[in-house]
Amino acid sequence: MPARRVSLPALDRRRFLAASGSTALVALAGGLAGTRAVRAQTLSTGAAEMIVVSDGHLVLPMGFAYPEAPADDLAALLAENAMPADALLPDCNVTLARIGDRLVIFDVGAGANFMPTAGKLADGLAAAGIDPADVTDVVFTHAHPDHLWGLTDDFDELVFANAQYRIGRAEWDFWSAPDALSKVPADRQTFVIGAQNRFAAIEDRVIFIDDGQEVLPGIEAVATPGHTPGHLSFMIQGAEPVLIVGDAISNAVISFARPDWPSGSDQDATLGARTRLALLDRLAGDRARAIGFHFPHPGAGHVERKDGGYRYVPV
Template sequence: MQITRRMLLGGLGAGVLVAGPTRLLARQTLSLGDIEVTTVSDGHLVLPGQFLFPDLPEDELDSILSQHGVSRDAVQPPCNVTLMRARGRTVLFDAGSGDGFMPSAGRLRDALGAIGIMPEDVTDVVLTHGHPDHLWGVLDDFDDPMFANASYLMGQREFDYWSDPDTVDSIGPERAAFAVGAARRLEAIAEHCTFFGDAEELLPGVMAHATFGHTPGHMGFEIRQGSEAVLVAGDAIGNHHVAFARPDWRSGADQDRDMGAATRLRLLDMLAQDQTMLIGFHLPDGGIGRVERSGDAYRFVPAL
């Protein structure tokens, strides 16, 4: 089952659009030596369950979701944008969705302002991928760059995919609006973009990791200071329930479902074994935590 714009808009009932002050400004912080990493909220999405859970064993799916208090009909994942402050840089990992995607999201500017960060303070915006809730916030209400003084960094493969005029025809009608929106925003910031590949250090202490599958060029980022590290995983691990309990299941959120599952399994195994901290864009409680093995599966342990 592919998500459609009609499905998205149909799920946006007034009763689920209100994000109270706690949810709006929810954040968590960790320190890696002189590097401070904070997650701030861009709000949340409202997604139909059939988008995330297509063609899955119903009984096992219901059991997993009930353990986490998640509705099978409508899912409201949080959107955690990562902020890194170190050595004179103020770096955002992803830019949120702006005001053009869902009324329940697009709260990043307010969340940053609550901790004293103005858009002009941001020096770098590092993009995991080109989906609306990660990219569309690079432009403001007037289609000007939201972060006027920032440079932008994106994986070359991901930039090329969304900038290719053929993508809108090949991605499928359900995601065609994603392609149009991404191309327009990337064109607006292209002259300020720097591109990189897998295993490149794109900023001091920040290493790129190819995490393809959710999108063709999706990237994660390891922030490291000495022996301490955290992985900013974007949407490579997309939720705290099914993705951990059955990472081998094919997620409807992934554009390449088989590759997405393989990437998810690899990351969870690595994170559990190395006990590296994880930041997930759609994970609960600010998105920062650890991965633990739970029998043949995994579980997310928030850093609260």
Template sequence: MHRREVLAGLAAAGAGALLPRFAVAEIPAGAGTVRTVSDGNLVLPRSFVLGGLPEEELAPILKAHGVSGDQLTPPCNVTLYQDDTRTVLFDVGAGATFMPSAGELFESLDAAGVAPEDVTEVVFTHAHPDHLWGLLDDFGDPAFPNARLMMGRAEWDYWTDPETVNTIGAERQAFAVGAARRLEMVADQMEFFEDDDEVLPGIVAVGTFGHTPGHMSFDVGGGDGVFVIGDAVANAHVAFARPGWATANDQDPETAAATRTALMGRLAEEARTVIGFHLPHGGTGRVVAEGDGYRFEAADS
């Protein structure tokens, strides 16, 4: 069976859980353009993201954003950058094996007129399953056969450390096993960068640690361009309203909260266009100061 048929079958099987899709316009960024392509959405237990937060303060925030129930269904927006010579993906989605509601990147790329062979570089924000596991196709072969692969050095070191599976905690043990297996298979191809490196022309890595030990954001094209924030700001409700809250979805909640607080201040101040991997309406918009916190102003709303 061809890979596309396998994926189409899965997508159809999970259709009941799918969220509305957003056709996101191309945005000029540096020498090229940026848009997002959907990988579907996640279905997460509420406690994985919001566990341990003060319920009295939390309830009105969630209500204001229409969030209720025991599950959260964050969308997954993969950023696609294209210029005259490059087709760059920021992360590769979840692949076929993580969740039935995710792993739709191939269909979305196809709809955008991009073949897997066209991708020249894959730049990773971090190595969680919904960002990394699409690296290999259903047959264990590289899903983007012509792409250079690039990851922050600290992120690589963490997930390839044999001790990580023992220290990460039971809830994320499968993340560690899954990352280590995939990264081992591409170890010879991976290229590394550090905080503040120009990863590709006009694309600068910005260390935004805490969600994972080596999580990176990317400034694409400077002030008028786009800031790819990955999971440094991973939802449009609590992360915006209370960026300083330490939340369970971050591996180091205290560091992530400090990172998020500083990042939100900067993004609002500079009125940057941001792309968040799990933000709504295709993930593209701005950070706007509101009350003690911020709100997400989606580009398409």
């Protein structure tokens, strides 16, 4: 799929849940930790073998996720799809691709310090029989905690010690800018600090990438901004191509049925909605498969048009 320009941010879990207006969810998040089984699943593009592993899941208060959605319409959509009314519990799907002699991982999960229900990537990799030392390339969609903070372990050592690291130039520049703290809400400033600390660990081996660039053989960067200023998705080519969506489309129900609704997790909600709508339209037209980081595990599916909106159809 050719790149189409149409072009998020994040806290430690106590501040995140408190700032989201639901401190009771601290206990909920702790209580839900470890309740989902470690899983891994594979699919193929014909040229690449894809392995999707779980990093656990998040607990997002509904007031944070969709603060501006019409209350009655949101409640009806949640009820129709048997979803909880108070919080979203999105899976975190980390995708790897074997292409020739390379083993590529897209994003690295949340690590141990973001939310107790996430940060399970080590277990997911072990379940899939993958040694982190064998990963040759780490490619980031964006620098939010649940995608970046798993970069280092408890000893501040790189988890993927033998890899090269690739990230969008615009994404790196945004989070590493001297005035980055002033560009995000106060309740997300730890996102900036966390990103800068982890960027420091890879600054001597990072490779910057841009929209439309062939990142690695058979992998093309697609600009999908709005969630964060430099958010990228990645098309893995083959007979049956797959788009690694990242968080450009974040919910397998709400983002499809009402892509126009602003998302509280998007830094630029207007641009995020415009990107989301254009991406859904293109995926539906092309019948390309997509893997969403926060879709129900393993996250791979098609997009279909339905009732003036869209719907997610799992593979």
